Amino acid sequence: MKKKILVVEDEESLRLLYKDELTSEGYEVFTAGNGKEAIQQLEKGKPDLIILDIVMPVMDGMEALGRIVGKERKIPIILNTSYSGYRQDFMSWAADAYVAKSDDLTELKNKIRELLEKGKSR
Amino acid sequence: MKKILAMVLAGGRGERLYPLTRDRAKPAVPFGAIYRIIDFTLSNCLHSGVRRIYALTQYKSTSLHRHIQLGWNILSTPLGEFIEAVPAQQRIDEHWYQGTADAIFQNINILQVERPDLVLILSGDHIYKMDYRKMVAFHLEKGADLTVSAIRMERKLSREFGVIEVDEGWRIIGFQEKPEDPKTIPGDPGEILASMGIYVFNTEVLVRRLIEDARSDSNHDFGGDIIPMMIGKDQVFAFDFRQGDCGGTGYWRDVGTIDAYYEANMDLISITPQLNLYDSRWPILTYQFPSPSAKTVWMEEGRVGSALNSIISSGCIISGGNVKRSILSPKVTVHSFAEVEDSILLEGVDVARNAKIRRTIIDKEVQIPEGMEIGYYLDEDAKRFTVTASGIVVVPKGIRL
Numbered sequence: 001m002k003k004k005i006l007v008v009e010d011e012e013s014l015r016l017l018y019k020d021e022l023t024s025e026g027y028e029v030f031t032a033g034n035g036k037e038a039i040q041q042l043e044k045g046k047p048d049l050i051i052l053d054i055v056m057p058v059m060d061g062m063e064a065l066g067r068i069v070g071k072e073r074k075i076p077i078i079l080n081t082s083y084s085g086y087r088q089d090f091m092s093w094a095a096d097a098y099v100a101k102s103d104d105l106t107e108l109k110n111k112i113r114e115l116l117e118k119g120k121s122r
Numbered sequence: 123m124k125k126i127l128a129m130v131l132a133g134g135r136g137e138r139l140y141p142l143t144r145d146r147a148k149p150a151v152p153f154g155a156i157y158r159i160i161d162f163t164l165s166n167c168l169h170s171g172v173r174r175i176y177a178l179t180q181y182k183s184t185s186l187h188r189h190i191q192l193g194w195n196i197l198s199t200p201l202g203e204f205i206e207a208v209p210a211q212q213r214i215d216e217h218w219y220q221g222t223a224d225a226i227f228q229n230i231n232i233l234q235v236e237r238p239d240l241v242l243i244l245s246g247d248h249i250y251k252m253d254y255r256k257m258v259a260f261h262l263e264k265g266a267d268l269t270v271s272a273i274r275m276e277r278k279l280s281r282e283f284g285v286i287e288v289d290e291g292w293r294i295i296g297f298q299e300k301p302e303d304p305k306t307i308p309g310d311p312g313e314i315l316a317s318m319g320i321y322v323f324n325t326e327v328l329v330r331r332l333i334e335d336a337r338s339d340s341n342h343d344f345g346g347d348i349i350p351m352m353i354g355k356d357q358v359f360a361f362d363f364r365q366g367d368c369g370g371t372g373y374w375r376d377v378g379t380i381d382a383y384y385e386a387n388m389d390l391i392s393i394t395p396q397l398n399l400y401d402s403r404w405p406i407l408t409y410q411f412p413s414p415s416a417k418t419v420w421m422e423e424g425r426v427g428s429a430l431n432s433i434i435s436s437g438c439i440i441s442g443g444n445v446k447r448s449i450l451s452p453k454v455t456v457h458s459f460a461e462v463e464d465s466i467l468l469e470g471v472d473v474a475r476n477a478k479i480r481r482t483i484i485d486k487e488v489q490i491p492e493g494m495e496i497g498y499y500l501d502e503d504a505k506r507f508t509v510t511a512s513g514i515v516v517v518p519k520g521i522r523l
Contacts, residue, residue: 070215073337090234094333 002028003116006047008038008064009080010056014101018051021105022112035064042071049115051108052095054081062091069094076115080108126258127238128172129229130163131222131319132246133180133210138379141508141518142485147179149246150186151383152468152486154390154399155435155449157408158189159377160246164205165406169368170254172242173203176232178225180210180218193409208232221342222319227332233325241328243344245319249386249397250374251404256366258322260359267327267356270294270349271320273363273374274313280304283316284345286360294358297349315360317345318374327356368404371396380510384483387449387466391431413437413452425458443473451486460490465497485519494523 005027007018012033019029030047032038036059038050050068054061065077079086079095086092097111136148143151149160160177167175179186190207197203208229210218219225226233226243233241240261242254252271261269272286280301287296287305296305297317304314321344331348340347352358364372373396377383389395399406413436418427420442429445435452442458451469456462460477470487473479477490480497484490496503497515508516517523 066214067216069333069336070217073339090230090329090333093329094337 002026003049004028004030004045004047005112006030006032006038006041006050008032008035008050008056008061009053010034011053014053018105021109025109025112027112033058035059035061035067038064039067039071042068046072047075049112050075050077051080051112052077053101054079054083054086062086062089065094066091076118078108078111078115124239124258124262125237126172126174126240126242127233127236127325128167128175128242128244129226129232130160130167130175130177130244130246131225132160132177132186132207133183133219133225134245134247135181136247136378139377139383141516142380142383142483143182145182145519146185147182149177150182150189151377152451153249153377153383154387154397154406155433155451156410157406158186159249160186160189161193161406161408162249162251163244163246164194165404166250166252166254167205167242167244168197168407169404170252172254173197173201173205174236174238175205176229177205177207177246178210178219178229179207180225183207183209189409193407196407221340221347222344223332223335223340223348224342226328227336227342230329230332233329238325241321241323241325243319243321243323247378248318248374248376250318250363250367251369251397251406252320252363252366253368254320254322254366257320257361260361260365261322264292264359265357266322266359267324268349268352268358269322269361270358271318271363271366272315272360273318273372274307274310275316277304277306277312277314279316280314283314284319284349286315286317286349288315288360292360292362294349294353294360297345297353299346317349318363319345322361327352331356369396369398369401371398373397380483380508380514380516381512384466384510384512384514388447388464391433391447391449410436410452416440416450420458427456427458443475481513482515482517484517487519488517488521489523490517491523 009015015031034056052061076096078097082101132149134148136143194205285298285304416434416438418440420427425442427440431447433449437453439455443456443460445462448465454467454471456473457475460473462479464481466483468486473490474492476493478495482497503515
């Protein structure tokens, strides 16, 4: 069974990049353009992991993080943002990892693998 | 000086205090004639120099919000002091608070904004006098991440409390929720340490543990979930309430039931109550609308207005009736030939002529009609009112008799 990943990202070009790269890694990828859409997606089906941008219109990643944790306590969440300042926010500590945005997705991919592995052993 | 923020958990339903909690949360239940239960915790904060306070409310909070707004709007905003009532807002989640830890987690934004060094978590449900500074000093001295205030209790009461197990240095090494077979205090097999629901946390550790708890299957309670999670992992200590008790008598009550509520009130009319409300070194503050002083009228043969061994609040008129061993909140009127004994009458109660009241709690504004007898025929009373196992009758608010 392919692992399902939900990518929440407002920039379309990035959404496509993540989808391509992660699909070729063997994951099944769903996307959402903001926090609100992400929560709607969650109602349809549970992903195995969520990648969450922070600065987005409609509902930002920080608010979405709280709501997702409230609904689905155990799905691993990676915060993925260009801004490091959010690490100071207590709510950001509710994420399982914090990865700075970069053209090179190596770190993100490593984190995904690590968290999904951890999930298996849980 | 460490920056301390107090979070008072004031959302308790107080189901076992029904019908006193039919229209109000437990912290808003009147106590000792002029107070509300939460006044004790808030007064303790003020006198301890903790003056940044959020009261987290939830169920039936209107009465509590009004009380805090009217009575506790006394701190200085320019000095950074405040007492603010915060209703449950479903900020994070679309449900009400699931447990005490969830109540704080759902308000994590407050901690984010305030950024205190220490968070003092309190319950708005308890009656006691305590200097929290002593507990904070102990917390810092021990280098603790969490300190839990604990009161010594007889071993046989263990089934009513969260029981803390400590080593010789008062480090917490175990926690049992209402155990049959409790761990006793080292060197004192007859006594247990009961958690008082009072916690001092280092903010960062609190946030991390709250998040961990929020992301796991748990009841989201400090007692049953957070403390056990932290034992062995963080620096967790118990603080002996005797060292912070500024009443000096070890007084601490959870008035969880009508009978406990009645007894705790009645203790106040004894000659030397365990809880001294007249001690000007640690006064309990409250909201009171100014009323004229209490007065008694009529002094003629067969018609004497009198009150004996009782607490009579301002605005009361004992007009030719007799009051014995009772507690009258403000603006209670007892008319001619009426008798009130061993009872608690809350604000605005009116007892008409020839009525007889015994061992009864009458909630606010109830009008007792002429000649009515309550507390004498419990079988009859039970048809209309709540009657407890020990025979205390409760006449609810809003009833028309």
